[in-house]
Amino acid sequence: MKNHRFRTIVPFLFLLAFLVGCGQQAPQQNDSGVKSHVSQLDTILKRGVIKVGFDTFKPWAMKDKSGKYIGFEIEVAERLAKDMGVKVEFVPTKWSGIIPALLTGKFDIIIGGMSITPQRNLKVNFSLPYEYTGMSVIASKKLASGRTLASEFNNPATTIAVRLGTTAAEVTKNYLPNAKILFFDEESQTIQELLNERVHAVVASNPLPLNLAKEYPEQLYLPFKEDFTREPIAFGIKKGDHDYLNWLNNWVLVTSSTGWLKNRYEYWFYTNDWENQIQ
């Protein structure tokens, strides 16, 4: 009996020792891989395809009637690929797992409306920001009517739903530390909770709150006139690849200077011309 147990345990110990051992080796191998001047840029050019990681956020990226992806980010990715002279392949990924997926090489770049945060920056490199986004609050008329100040939401009796892993989650923790916060995996679930009148408010990046207020004027309202954050949005790539980062930074500079980025942003965020493509 004991004999068997001993034999079973030993391989597990080996496994454990191995995993711990990896902790010391892996980063070095990673570094040396980059130092040998194989930029991800070359890999993409050789492959002829750039793989783009993103998650669906309206109107950043969403599916149209025929199942094709459309949206601001999709256009940015397509333009980027065109300027690079390669094809684009979209890899839809759950938001909470998007950085690990980038690090393990599931795609070459995150173009997903990702705002720069110091915590994220510890794991990935960011390009220059190509756009800015703001956080806003959308509240239930029945549960939280008449509130216009942040302090009115910042109490333990208030429940707020946010999407896990987004900056909305972090911002809510910072701005409304006393409120009870519920974390969901999908934006649709937070909205469902709000419409079911189970939470007082949802914090999300614009224009989602704006659109929701228009869509459900009977039930929902915008308590604050202005966005309470202004966050830089940038491309996320693996760490330590200067050639690639340099190319992306200059792409942002050039494309901004021609006004193309601003033009597309206004199209997707301030007009409803694209609505008939998805309904």
Place this chain on the structure above:
Amino acid sequence: MFDTRRFFHGTIRFSSLIDTTKYLVVMGCVLWLLTLGTNRLGYNWQWYRIPKYFWTVGEQGVTWGPLVQGLGVTLQITAISMVLMLVIGMATAIFRMTDSWAARGTARTYMELIRNTPLLIQIFFIYFVLAPILGISPFWAAIIALSLFEGAYASEIFRAGITSIDKGQWEAAQGLGMNASATYRYIILPQAFRRVLPPMTSQAVSLVKDSALVSTIAILDLTQQGRMIDAETFLTFEIWFTVAAIYLAVTLALSGVVKILEKRFNGIKP
């Protein structure tokens, strides 16, 4: 005991040597695959950042970290669900064996409905559709969903256990003039209990693991705490290995307790 003397004096059989070799080869292959995987990954392991999520020692003494708090919620939910699972399972099993057409039909419908739909959908249905109407809290929505799901499986285990009792036992009880409830209580269930213990253990282990799904309705259980730490720190692999190890420890402990129970019951053979 590990018999070192026998091991080293060449009295081990040839077949066990071959078995050991095969085992080592398989384990070697697994290790080789893992090495290959982690090398390609180039992942930056940061295990040293994990302990503070268990507990931190401050001026007021030990403060429990999110992982321990999450484990507490998971244990709470599974403990209550386990009791309800046994009650629901037992009731359904007995309903299915009564002469009443209505009771049999209800039990059957419940079982088929639950066993043939995914648990995740059931959790969403109870949380997003039923709970707002009936005013159920998220915590109880999770418990109701879990115990209903596992209860359907438990009922089949109970039924198998009860029907496996020899017909003579029923006849003897009847011969002694016992009614149905007395027969169940004194004759059938004590024997059936011993037989259903092993399959019921795996059902309880399933319950512990399935409870991870309640994290989708924003309950701060172990999985949800893991997801939140992951979302903030991106220590993906370290966190999920740790969370998996905690689940493993809980389920192994559970199996261990049942092993002791089994030994005790087998000592008093009828």
